[in-house]
Amino acid sequence: MKTSEAIAHLVRQALESAQKSGDLPPAGDVEVIIEKPKQAEHGDFSSSVALSLTRAMSMAPMKIAEQIAVHMPASRLVTGVSVAAPGFVNFTISSDWLIGQIEEIMNAGQTYGNTADGSGQRVQVEFVSVNPTGPLHVGHARGAVLGSSIANVLQAAGFEVQREYYVNDAGAQMRVFYDTLYARFMQAAGQDVPLPDPAYPGEYLADLARDLFHENPGLIDAGEESIRATISPLALDRTLAEIRSVLETLRIQYDNWFYESALTETGTLAKTLEFLEKSGYIVERDGARWFRTTAFGEEEDDVVIRSGDQVPTYFGTDLAYHYDKFLIRHFDRVVNVWGADHHGHVSRLKAAVTALGGDPEDLTIILNQIVSFKNEGETVRFSKRKGNIVTVEELVSEVGADACRFIFLSRTPNAQMEFDLALATRQSSENPVYYVQYAHARLAAILRNAEEQGLSSEGADVSLLVHGAELELLRRLVELPDVVHRSARNLEPHHLPYYAMELAKTLQRFYEQCRVISDEPGDLPLTKARLRLVEAAKTVFARTLDLMGMTAPERM
RNA sequence: GCGCCCGUAGCUCAGUGGAUAGAGCAUCUGGCUUCGAACCAGAGGGCCGGGGGUUCGAAUCCCUCCGGGCGUACCA
Numbered sequence: 314m315k316t317s318e319a320i321a322h323l324v325r326q327a328l329e330s331a332q333k334s335g336d337l338p339p340a341g342d343v344e345v346i347i348e349k350p351k352q353a354e355h356g357d358f359s360s361s362v363a364l365s366l367t368r369a370m371s372m373a374p375m376k377i378a379e380q381i382a383v384h385m386p387a388s389r390l391v392t393g394v395s396v397a398a399p400g401f402v403n404f405t406i407s408s409d410w411l412i413g414q415i416e417e418i419m420n421a422g423q424t425y426g427n428t429a430d431g432s433g434q435r436v437q438v439e440f441v442s443v444n445p446t447g448p449l450h451v452g453h454a455r456g457a458v459l460g461s462s463i464a465n466v467l468q469a470a471g472f473e474v475q476r477e478y479y480v481n482d483a484g485a486q487m488r489v490f491y492d493t494l495y496a497r498f499m500q501a502a503g504q505d506v507p508l509p510d511p512a513y514p515g516e517y518l519a520d521l522a523r524d525l526f527h528e529n530p531g532l533i534d535a536g537e538e539s540i541r542a543t544i545s546p547l548a549l550d551r552t553l554a555e556i557r558s559v560l561e562t563l564r565i566q567y568d569n570w571f572y573e574s575a576l577t578e579t580g581t582l583a584k585t586l587e588f589l590e591k592s593g594y595i596v597e598r599d600g601a602r603w604f605r606t607t608a609f610g611e612e613e614d615d616v617v618i619r620s621g622d623q624v625p626t627y628f629g630t631d632l633a634y635h636y637d638k639f640l641i642r643h644f645d646r647v648v649n650v651w652g653a654d655h656h657g658h659v660s661r662l663k664a665a666v667t668a669l670g671g672d673p674e675d676l677t678i679i680l681n682q683i684v685s686f687k688n689e690g691e692t693v694r695f696s697k698r699k700g701n702i703v704t705v706e707e708l709v710s711e712v713g714a715d716a717c718r719f720i721f722l723s724r725t726p727n728a729q730m731e732f733d734l735a736l737a738t739r740q741s742s743e744n745p746v747y748y749v750q751y752a753h754a755r756l757a758a759i760l761r762n763a764e765e766q767g768l769s770s771e772g773a774d775v776s777l778l779v780h781g782a783e784l785e786l787l788r789r790l791v792e793l794p795d796v797v798h799r800s801a802r803n804l805e806p807h808h809l810p811y812y813a814m815e816l817a818k819t820l821q822r823f824y825e826q827c828r829v830i831s832d833e834p835g836d837l838p839l840t841k842a843r844l845r846l847v848e849a850a851k852t853v854f855a856r857t858l859d860l861m862g863m864t865a866p867e868r869m
Numbered sequence: 870g871c872g873c874c875c876g877u878a879g880c881u882c883a884g885u886g887g888a889u890a891g892a893g894c895a896u897c898u899g900g901c902u903u904c905g906a907a908c909c910a911g912a913g914g915g916c917c918g919g920g921g922g923u924u925c926g927a928a929u930c931c932c933u934c935c936g937g938g939c940g941u942a943c944c945a
Contacts, residue, residue, distance in 0.1 A: 683939070720881095749908055808883090
């Protein structure tokens with residue numbers, strides 16, 4: 314349960330009751346926002362609703378706040394309500410309620426933190442979707458981590474999530490890929506076939522072609538067409554398999570791999586064009602077919618079917634792809650995670666969704682800004698074209714999947730970021746990744762020790778938990794549902810690592826101040842109670858790390 | 870030129886229109902005979918890029934300027 318939502322509910326009741334009794338004037342609909350004050354002396358939660366009602370009620374904010382306080386219904390959750398200038402209402406959470414949450418956490422286990430925000434709506438999250446022409450480049454890692462975490466968080470928030478990779482196996486890039494592959498294959502056979510222009514540079518394709526040649530040496534006499542027909546799909550499968558396995562090292566898995574070529578093969582493309590033609594959004598001009606983006610206030614129309622070869626452009630298949638997402642597969646919402654260099658496509662794709670009869674609000678495009686990589690202060694930008702490729706595989710083996718995820722995750726997507734390889738690699742206290750994991754490992758160690766001594770939390774009386782550090786830890790633990798809610802609502806998983814650090818900080822303070830396993834026989838009840846708290850804390854840590862796609866180590 | 874994103878502590882970054890703007894790292898001062906010191910307690914460090922506006926209240930919204938990044942194809 315979201316604590317802030319529960320308090321907001323009480324405040325709404327208080328407002329209603331105050332208005333019913335005439336203590337406050339009517340004011341129409343108000344949004345009751347509950348937040349966590351920065352200063353502890355302002356309580357556990359606070360609301361500025363009185364301040365925002367000043368105008369509507371034409372009353373002094375302090376008076377409104379006082380009436381809210383007076384009319385607050387009794388509850389197990391809130392013990393203290395106070396009013397502070399210039400018109401805040403501050404709330405204190407009862408320790409009874411907090412202690413009761415330990416059992417909530419234990420019962421929920423790895424579902425703790427889940428919310429019902431999504432109410433089962435079907436959401437598709439599409440991310441990475443890099444052309445399968447070679448290994449994943451470091452530049453793609455951020456979108457991968459971001460997309461998968463968004464999916465995690467949406468799932469936790471009660472959405473039915475599908476993770477999808479859009480395989481661009483049909484465009485011009487792929488033709489270049491196949492042409493290069495063929496030339497490399499022939500070269501591997503010792504034939505003097507020049508590289509096409511343009512061609513894919515780099516060792517990857519040469520290696521791949523060589524492998525394919527050694528596996529199928531007899532193929533060389535079959536003629537170009539038949540060679541291509543054999544090696545092209547093999548190369549695609551192999552490249553995709555490699556992409557898939559690298560993503561798996563980052564703990565990313567997909568529910569669906571959607572092939573662009575399927576859009577033409579199943580007739581979806583034709584159906585989409587027909588659909589849009591009927592409503593007048595597709596027109597023919599200069600031998601090409603255009604989508605009338607200008608009908609949606611954009612400056613220029615966009616080609617969907619090129620003149621000459623009559624091949625669909627990327628945007629052309631993208632139209633069909635989104636027709637498929639919304640009109641065939643009927644997703645309630647679609648989230649696409651793109652690199653910021655694609656931002657020029659956002660508005661026209663939104664226009665397309667509108668033209669397809671959908672609500673552009675149902676399509677959210679998250680753009681992640683580029684990452685510049687740094688090594689001890691020296692900035693390097695990697696570029697596929699320049700040939701100095703650094704792959705995701707290299708990055709993960711260098712830095713580790715957990716650190717990678719944590720670092721990429723702790724920035725808002727729309728801010729550029731610097732990734733310091735040296736810093737990320739350093740496994741010291743400089744790196745907050747390990748601080749968080751260490752906290753989990755420490756909890757695991759305590760539970761191990763307890764078990765060795767034959768101690769358990771069995772029959773614990775948690776009402777013995779009255780120490781400030783214990784309650785502080787509990788207050789932090791029960792924030793997780795709110796963090797999930799906020800991350801899902803704004804599609805901003807970067808709140809998770811910050812929460813995780815706060816959680817770890819609070820845990821360490823608890824650890825310093827409250828010894829869990831006591832040697833004194835008389836302390837047994839308290840030991841049991843604290844073990845129960847430790848179990849709950851470990852559960853929340855594990856869940857938080859899981860949402861971030863990180864491991865929760867028992868030992869480090 | 871036009872469009873989008875960013876500018877917050879020495880560095881890397883958080884910050885839901887709210888109260889005295891925060892964290893990690895770095896720097897400095899303390900703390901291990903007890904469950905893991907990958908830890909804890911504390912200190913210093915800021916015209917929130919500049920200037921206008923909106924309002925009870927702005928780092929946050931609007932305008933404008935400056936600085937940086939990315940786009941601006943019948944490429945994907």
